[in-house]
Amino acid sequence: MTIQQNTDRIQTTHIGSLPRPHKLLDILKKKYSGEKIDEAEFDKILSQSVKDSVKKQKDSGIDIVTDGEFSKPGFFTxxxxxxxxxxxRTGQKMVLFQKEVEAFPEYYQEYFKQAMMGGTIVPITPVVCVGPVKYRGEKAVQRDIANVKAAAKAAGIPDHHVFLPATAPSGVxxxxxxxxxxxxxxALAAELGKEYKAIVDAGIILQVDDPFLPDIFVEPGLDETQMKRRAQIYVEAVNTALKGIPREKVRFHTCYGINEGPRLYEATLAEIIGYVLSVNAGSVSFEAANPRHEHEYHLFENVKVPKxxxxxxGVVTxxxxxxxxxxxxxxxxxRFAKxxxxxxxxxGADCGFSSQALYxxxxxxxxxxxxxxxxREGADIATKKLWN
Structure with a gap:
């Protein structure tokens, strides 16, 4: 048995991001709008927020917990x-589920005013690589590790039931x-691998987030050959970054989007599953509670999954x-256990509940x-049936 497999019951987890407490949001907003803040106070609020969240996760029935991504106000930041x-680069065009937006312009015009870009405490601004990539997040990742491990210890949760998310190369x-x-x-893989290794070396599980993999298969202007080649490059980069890390210490997550919407223009699980299963990870998570994708569990009747x-x-959306x-x-x-x-x-959940810092x-x-x-209740019901 590996550390991520079940022994006597179905384990529960989630994908990472959780709604941040308003006290933390307030100081994050000040910090990233350029106001001077007391860094010691910020560290104290962040640490306490993580501690409270981990306890709440445990009390709600989550077995494998994380820090809620509280230190990260937004993906691009x-x-x-x-x-x-x-x-x-504020002038850089950012395409979010382009086909979907084009098909439902009225819905998304209203949606973006109220959610995502309309509600983030830090503006979503695309980033552009203009020089050699170099990792400089050593201090930040060690702060995250220290906060989540201290919170887990206070809640009586062992380190191997703690995970921290980090971005895949494709999302940079x-x-x-x-x-x-x-x-x-x-180049990205070589540098991101430093963050991956720091997390695993701390005795906790690494989650690699790659929501951009499915986007390839609905990207306008790419033919089938280009789609497959780009997906292959994404996976190769992830595995390069994971080199030397035991697969049982890794979770890989992918999904189709973070929003409520029609969701008509999304890749199928069949299109991406081969790439997902080729990542050097001990577990893989994907959307399955999304009603556009719930039926796709049938795919595993024919797809061979490593033993x-x-x-x-995702069993909740x-x-x-x-x-x-x-x-x-x-x-x-x-269904999946069978x-x-x-x-x-x-x-697990389909995706995170607050990928951007929002009120x-x-x-x-x-x-x-x-x-x-x-x-947790559903996992207990399934456990009784599976372990009698």
């Missing part, structure tokens, strides 16, 4: 803080410096305030915790 060679800006995609992504690989399908019924959650888990074995199924998140703070409680 995180990149700029931890990697040299990038600049924020637009290249204007390197001669080719291969050169760019492998000790843990599947972590991050894009709806409806709390899933525990019986439905149990059904979802049982196909890959009870040891190899972990209950008003897609799913209300109070609802997130009810979803986690329902997930």
């Amino acid at each position: 995180y990149i700029q803080e931890r990697l040299e060679g990038f600049e924020a 800006g637009v290249n204007e410096y390197y001669k080719s995609d291969e050169e760019y992504f492998h 000790d690989l843990v599947l972590c399908p 991050h894009a709806s305030n409806i709390v899933e019924h525990p019986e439905l959650i149990a059904e979802r888990l049982l 196909l890959v074995g009870r040891e190899n199924v972990m209950a 008003r998140t897609e799913v209300h703070d109070s609802v997130v915790w009810e979803k986690f409680k329902a997930m």
